[in-house]
Amino acid sequence: MTTPPTTGAVPVPARVLLADGQELTARLWARHETPGGWFYEVGLPSYRNTEDGDVEPAEYRVWVRAPEHVRPVGGVSYRAVPTERLEKPSAVREVLGPRRPSGWVLLKLDGGRGVVHPVDCEEAPVGAPALTLDSALDAAEHPGTRLCSLCGAGAELDPLLQGFVHGFEGED
Incomplete structure (x- = not known):
């Protein structure tokens, strides 16, 4: 298989170890980091037959595992080799886990009562319009509305409703 040159990329030499133990100089086109390690796209020198029956130099492109199959x-x-790295999750994301979807919904109950839920709560009404944080706080201040305790809406919204007054030294 021959592959045309990558647009704008300038390959650099790299040593490639073949399956039979031979080592040859190839052209390194790109590097790509995966969860399983690094892969390098190399162009191995080859030949191909032309339509008129002649033979011409060619390049066979293949991704090989580094450092097992490729050496500097x-x-x-x-430095100039196009390199695609994995996005590393932040330490905060690793500890806290994935972010919850933003938004809140109001489950309306009889008698003007209601319950405020985050949009991803199991008890949240399906298809209810999402509320902004300010709208959720306004709804939560209504005397007949409570915050869902199943999903932690109370723990998230109470400090905002109370103005962060609890838990600081010297405050009642």
Whole structure:
């Protein structure tokens, strides 16, 4: 399989270890980090037959695992090689887990009562319009409305409703 050159990329030499133990110099086109490690796209020198029956130089492109199948060439800089890295999750995301969807919904009950839920709560009404934080706080201040305790809406909204007055030294 031959592949045309990558647009705008300038390959650099790299040593490739073949399955039979041979080592040859190839052209390194790109690097890609995956959860399983690094893969390098290399162009191996080859030949191909033309339509008129002649033979011409060609390049066979393949992704190989690094460092098992590819090695640097001394004195060559690899800084300009297009490199795609995995996005590393922040330490905060690793500890807290994935973010919840933003928004709140109001479950209306009989007699003007209601319950405020985050949009991802199991008890949230399906198809209810999402409320902004300010709208959720306004609804929560209504005397007949409570905050869902199943999903933690109370723990999230109470400090905003109370103005963060609880828990600070010297405050009643």
